[in-house]
Each structure stands twice: as C-alpha cells, then as structure tokens.
Amino acid sequence: MAMHEAAVVVHDLTKRFGSFVAVDRISFSIERGEVFGFLGPNGAGKSTTIRMLSGLLLPSEGTATVAGADVAREAEELRRRIGYMPQLFSLYSDLTVEENLQFYGGLYGLGPSTLSGRMAQLQELLGLGEVLGRLTSTLSTGWRQRAALACAIVHEPPVVFLDEPTSGVDQSARQQFWDLIADLAADGTTVLVTTHLMEEAERCTRLGMISRGKIIAMDSPHALMAGLDGLIFVAEVERPLEALQALAGQPWVRDSALSGSRVRVRVADGTADVEGQLRAVLDSAGIAVERVRETRPSLEDVFVALVGDAGEGEAA
Amino acid sequence: MRRDPVLIRILIIAPIFQLIMFGYAATTDVTNVPVVIVDQSNSPESRAITNSIRGSRYFDLIGHVRDPRELKTVLDAGQAQLALHLPLEFARDLRRGEVAQVMLYVDGTDSVTANTAASYMVRMLQGFAEGVVVERMRLRGGATGGMPQIEMVPRVWYNADLRSANYMVPGVFGLIIMIITVAWTAQSVVRERQVGTLEQLLVTPVRPLELLIGKSIPYAVTALISATEIMLLAIFWFKVPLRGSIPLLFALAAVFIVCNLGLGLLISTITRTQQQAIMATFFFLMPGVLLSGFMFPVSNMPWIIRQVAWLIPYRYFLEICRGIFLRGVGLGVLWPQAVALVVFAILLFGAGALAFRKRL
Numbered sequence: 001m002a003m004h005e006a007a008v009v010v011h012d013l014t015k016r017f018g019s020f021v022a023v024d025r026i027s028f029s030i031e032r033g034e035v036f037g038f039l040g041p042n043g044a045g046k047s048t049t050i051r052m053l054s055g056l057l058l059p060s061e062g063t064a065t066v067a068g069a070d071v072a073r074e075a076e077e078l079r080r081r082i083g084y085m086p087q088l089f090s091l092y093s094d095l096t097v098e099e100n101l102q103f104y105g106g107l108y109g110l111g112p113s114t115l116s117g118r119m120a121q122l123q124e125l126l127g128l129g130e131v132l133g134r135l136t137s138t139l140s141t142g143w144r145q146r147a148a149l150a151c152a153i154v155h156e157p158p159v160v161f162l163d164e165p166t167s168g169v170d171q172s173a174r175q176q177f178w179d180l181i182a183d184l185a186a187d188g189t190t191v192l193v194t195t196h197l198m199e200e201a202e203r204c205t206r207l208g209m210i211s212r213g214k215i216i217a218m219d220s221p222h223a224l225m226a227g228l229d230g231l232i233f234v235a236e237v238e239r240p241l242e243a244l245q246a247l248a249g250q251p252w253v254r255d256s257a258l259s260g261s262r263v264r265v266r267v268a269d270g271t272a273d274v275e276g277q278l279r280a281v282l283d284s285a286g287i288a289v290e291r292v293r294e295t296r297p298s299l300e301d302v303f304v305a306l307v308g309d310a311g312e313g314e315a316a
Numbered sequence: 317m318r319r320d321p322v323l324i325r326i327l328i329i330a331p332i333f334q335l336i337m338f339g340y341a342a343t344t345d346v347t348n349v350p351v352v353i354v355d356q357s358n359s360p361e362s363r364a365i366t367n368s369i370r371g372s373r374y375f376d377l378i379g380h381v382r383d384p385r386e387l388k389t390v391l392d393a394g395q396a397q398l399a400l401h402l403p404l405e406f407a408r409d410l411r412r413g414e415v416a417q418v419m420l421y422v423d424g425t426d427s428v429t430a431n432t433a434a435s436y437m438v439r440m441l442q443g444f445a446e447g448v449v450v451e452r453m454r455l456r457g458g459a460t461g462g463m464p465q466i467e468m469v470p471r472v473w474y475n476a477d478l479r480s481a482n483y484m485v486p487g488v489f490g491l492i493i494m495i496i497t498v499a500w501t502a503q504s505v506v507r508e509r510q511v512g513t514l515e516q517l518l519v520t521p522v523r524p525l526e527l528l529i530g531k532s533i534p535y536a537v538t539a540l541i542s543a544t545e546i547m548l549l550a551i552f553w554f555k556v557p558l559r560g561s562i563p564l565l566f567a568l569a570a571v572f573i574v575c576n577l578g579l580g581l582l583i584s585t586i587t588r589t590q591q592q593a594i595m596a597t598f599f600f601l602m603p604g605v606l607l608s609g610f611m612f613p614v615s616n617m618p619w620i621i622r623q624v625a626w627l628i629p630y631r632y633f634l635e636i637c638r639g640i641f642l643r644g645v646g647l648g649v650l651w652p653q654a655v656a657l658v659v660f661a662i663l664l665f666g667a668g669a670l671a672f673r674k675r676l
Binding site for chain 2: 054055056076079080082083084086087088089090091092093104107108109151
C-alpha cells in the first residue's frame with residue numbers, strides 16, 4: 001500500500017437486492033487514521049455498505065478498495081487487512097474471552113508467541129484483564145463489545161469496520177468504547193463506524209450522512225453543523241406530536257422534528273419574532289407552550305434539513 | 317408462527333408425506349421374498365413347485381443355480397433371502413410315497429421376515445404334497461403305496477437363532493450415526509448463522525472449504541466415537557456377532573458420515589432458525605428410516621416406494637452394516653452398496669458445500 005493512498009476508496013458502489021436498491025452509487029474515501037462515521041437511520045444502507053467493504057456481500061456495481069485490496073477481486077488479501085465487528089455480538093458464548101482471542105488469532109495465522117504478545121497489548125489497550133477468563137455469555141453488554149473489538153483487531157488490521165458497536169450499551173460504557181476508538185485511530189488505524197446516535201457521530205473526524213442508500217452529506221461534524229443555514233429553536237410543549245403537526249405546515253418553518261419530548265424547528269436567518277409566531281400557532285391549536293429558546297444546531301438538525309431537502313427534490 | 321412460513325410449510329407438508337410413507341412402507345406383510353432354486357430333480361414335480369413359487373405373491377423367483385454350493389454366494393450377496401434345494405431323489409421319493417426331503421436355506425439376517433417366509437414355504441410345500449395325494453387318489457382310486465410327504469430341512473444362515481437383536485442392532489449402528497451427523501450439522505450451522513459467529517468467521521482469511529472441513533471434522537469424529545460405542549455395546553451386551561472386517565465397517569461409516577454432513581449442510585441452507593432445522597431434519601430422516609429397510613424390508617413395499625428407496629443413502633449403509641456384522645462379507649459382495657454410498661457422499665457433500673458457499 002502506497003503511503004499516500006487513502007485507506008478506503010469507494011467509487012459508485014451500488015447494491016441491489018432484487019428491485020430494491022439498498023446502496024445507491026455512493027463514493028467516498030477515508031484517509032488513514034480517520035474515524036469515519038456513517039450516520040443514518042436503520043435501513044439506510046449503512047450495514048450493507050460495511051458488509052460490501054468487508055467482502056461479505058458482492059457489490060452489484062462500482063468498485064471499492066480497502067487498505068489497497070479490491071473488495072470484489074482480492075477477498076483474501078482484504079480479509080487479512082480488515083477487522084470487522086458485526087452488529088450482532090458474534091463471539092462464541094461458550095468460550096472464555098481468552099479462548100475467543102486465541103481462536104480468532106489462530107484463524108488469522110498468528111503464531112503462539114505473536115499471539116501472547118498481542119494478547120498482552122490488547123489487555124492493556126482494552127483493560128480486558130479482569131474478564132479474560134470469563135465465558136463471554138456471562139459478560140455485560142459493554143464488556144462483550146470490548147471483547148468483540150479485541151477479537152476484531154487481534155491481527156492488527158490497518159482498517160477496522162464497526163457496525164453499530166454500541167447498540168444496547170449504557171451511556172458510560174459507550175463513552176469508554178468511543179475512547180477506545182479514539183485510541184485506535186491515534187495509533188494509525190483507520191476506523192469506519194456506523195451509528196444512528198448523533199452524540200456518537202460528533203466524535204468522528206468525518207461523517208457521511210446516509211439516507212435511503214445515498215450519501216446526502218459528508219464533512220467533519222463541526223463543518224456540517226456550521227454549514228447549516230438558518231436558526232434553530234427548541235420548544236418545550238405539552239403535546240409534542242400534535243405541536244409538530246401544527247408547525248409543519250407553517251410557511252416560516254423550514255424543518256421541524258421531534259427531539260425527545262421537545263420540538264425543534266429551523267427557520268431562515270432573519271425571521272422576525274420566531275417565539276411569538278410559534279406561540280400564536282400552538283395557542284390556536286390549544287397546545288400549551290412552556291418555553292421557547294434558540295439553540296446551536298445539532299447533527300440531527302443537519303440530518304433533518306438534508307433529508308427534507310432530498311424529499312422535496314424527489315417530489316419536484 | 318404466522319411470521320415463519322418455512323416452519324408452517326414443514327408442519328403442513330410433513331404429516332401428509334409421512335402418513336403416505338408409513339401407510340405404504342410400514343407393512344409387516346411379507347411379500348416378494350426373493351427366492352433362488354436349485355432344481356437337481358428336474359422332474360414334473362419339481363417344475364410344478366418352481367411354478368407355484370413363481371406364481372406366488374409371497375415369493376419372487378429370482379433365478380436358478382446349478383450347484384447347491386453356489387447358493388451360499390447368492391445368499392451372501394443378499395440377492396435372495398431363501399434358497400430352495402430340490403435334490404436329485406426328490407421326485408423318486410415322492411413317487412414312491414416316501415418322505416421326500418428338500419433343503420431350505422434361509423438368510424436369517426431379518427429374523428421376522430425369515431420366519432414368516434420360511435413358514436409360507438412350508439405351507440406351500442405341504443399344500444403341494446396334499447395336491448399330489450389327492451391327484452393320486454383320483455387317478456388310482458384309493459390309497460396306493462405310502463402317503464407322499466415332503467420334509468423340509470431348514471438351515472438358517474447368518475443369524476442362526478433368528479434373534480431380532482442381531483437384525484436391529486447393526487441397523488441402529490447406522491441410524492445413530494445418521495441422526496447425530498445430520499441433526500448436529502444442520503443445527504449448529506443454523507445456530508452459528510443466527511448468532512452471528514458465522515459472519516465473524518467469514519471475514520477472517522479462512523477459506524470456505526477450510527471452514528467447511530473445520531466445521532465438519534468435530535461432528536464426524538463425534539459420530540465415529542458414538543459408532544464405536546454402539547459397536548462395543550452391540551458385541552458385548554447384545555451379543556451381536558461381528559463377523560466381518562471392522563476397518564471396512566468404519567471406512568464405509570466414514571463415507572456414510574460424509575453423506576450426512578452434506579445433507580445436514582443442505583438442511584442448514586433452507587432453514588433459518590434452529591427450530592426449523594430440527595423439523596426439517598426429522599422430515600428428511602423419517603423416510604430414511606422407514607424406507608431404508610431398517611424396520612420393514614424394502615422388498616415388501618409397493619413398486620413406486622421401492623424406487624424411492626434407491627435414493628436413500630442409509631439404505632445402502634444398512635445393507636453394509638448387516639452384511640458385515642452378520643454375514644461377514646467384504647467388499648467383494650458389498651461393492652455395489654459401497655459404490656452407491658461413495659456416489660451419494662460426493663453428490664450430497666458437493667451440493668451441501670455449494671449451497672453453503674452460496675448462502676454465506
């Protein structure tokens with residue numbers, strides 16, 4: 001692999017299942033040491049893309065090279081150079097963490113001495129010492145994910161794919177897991193991670209927002225948020241779902257979305273008296289408004305805005 | 317359930333299929349018992365007996381041999397289950413009104429069928445003798461000379477005591493190998509796919525063939541260990557004789573195991589959940605057990621079912637087991653079954669491996 005070559009280069013990659021287009025001509029590249037995030041709702045095509053890049057699915061069209069290996073033609077080379085952690089927990093539950101590591105290390109052809117050295121490294125990196133001898137079936141979800149990550153990187157792959165690595169993991173364990181991802185990247189490993197959680201997406205160096213099989217935006221989280229035009233207002237209201245419906249049709253509202261129990265609306269720059277207009281609309285619908293304030297745009301706002309635009313584009 | 321169409325299909329189709337199988341195959345009636353005849357008497361009487369055997373639905377006359385010593389070969393090969401020897405002096409003794417002796421050699425492997433078939437033969441010969449008496453009385457009026465009698469001298473080969481254990485146990489040897497390998501292979505592959513470990517394996521540099529062999533060996537070895545266990549129990553507990561070569565038995569058992577691994581892999585590719593895999597395994601194994609001759613001799617089944625039975629690998633292995641255990645025969649006799657088994661092993665494992673690769 002040449003020094004200046006990107007770790008992942010994807011060109012017009014497409015996957016069709018029958019008449020359904022799961023991934024629709026996506027192109028992007030990821031530099032070495034990046035933490036590249038795929039952000040999008042379930043079913044957007046994130047996992048399908050990762051599965052193509054891991055050599056599990058053959059692309060219908062387009063090309064992709066990962067760590068210099070063509071995903072369609074150099075499957076064997078590809079497999080040596082990637083680590084893949086599927087969405088489902090996939091270690092053998094009737095083996096201990098250590099046995100799982102030994103097993104996968106063996107599959108990657110690591111000799112006993114290399115393996116024991118690597119195990120020591122992984123223990124230190126992932127703090128696995130205390131669970132090494134336990135059956136993976138007895139571990140908490142957070143520990144399982146760490147053990148699975150350890151197995152995925154046991155052969156020190158230059159590129160790692162993590163498919164929804166933190167699903168079902170509690171808040172603090174999720175934080176720790178992302179610290180590990182940052183450590184990996186700092187050591188020069190390229191990480192491609194999928195998520196549908198915005199807070200996680202913010203920890204990526206770069207994000208690809210994906211919707212219905214297409215990449216609708218790609219940039220650093222900061223740039224994506226900064227690039228969003230208009231102002232964002234959050235309203236705490238009594239019946240958020242009805243409030244959303246009432247606001248959606250207003251000409252001065254660019255986008256609106258639910259965020260937890262709150263309603264977020266995006267309006268054009270320079271819109272006068274947003275709070276007054278908002279209160280007026282909801283009053284007439286008989287919905288009580290507790291508080292309205294302006295806020296910084298989030299990745300979710302970016303996503304909602306982009307999907308809204310794409311939707312309008314399709315309708316036109 | 318509504319969301320699991322494969323399981324519904326299996327649940328609806330399986331009983332119909334199995335009922336038909338049972339209805340036709342599970343018959344304890346004995347018909348079409350293959351018989352071979354040595355007719356040294358070559359007389360009108362002996363030809364009359366031959367004809368009534370040919371005409372009987374209980375027997376299926378498969379041919380004549382000249383020399384009584386050849387009978388053993390025919391029975392060894394399992395081509396005939398009964399061999400009737402009508403000696404030179406048969407007609408003469410019969411005409412003189414003396415006791416005419418015939419020899420009946422019985423393949424006692426299947427003790428139930430052997431008993432029934434032999435008693436049919438006795439009844440038929442008695443009927444024939446009575447017919448001769450009546451005929452003679454009609455022709456000559458009143459009794460002349462002694463009453464002709466036919467005495468049948470039976471000799472049971474292979475399973476001289478006609479113990480049913482001798483017949484069943486070698487079959488169970490094959491049956492258990494089959495159940496273990498098919499069910500485990502199908503279940504474990506489906507489980508690994510369901511749990512996700514298979515996907516994790518597939519992103520490693522392991523080649524599909526390596527993966528397949530790696531997955532198969534533990535099941536094959538376990539099955540062979542179970543087989544050894546059964547063999548020892550059969551010999552020392554059930555006192556079933558093992559007259560043939562043990563290495564040959566295990567070599568062919570290994571071929572049979574490859575067949576079953578293939579079948580297990582095929583089942584794993586058409587099912588998604590472990591529950592479906594279990595149902596499908598039963599669905600495939602049931603006819604295997606019923607139509608193989610394990611419980612009911614294939615020769616008793618209707619023509620169409622007999623044709624289906626050719627497609628069941630277990631059938632060949634069953635014949636091999638019984639042949640090696642009870643008759644002590646080797647490849648010289650069992651080669652057709654061995655060849656059939658090898659062909660099935662290649663086809664089934666090949667198809668299983670292909671289907672497995674496709675579903676990856």
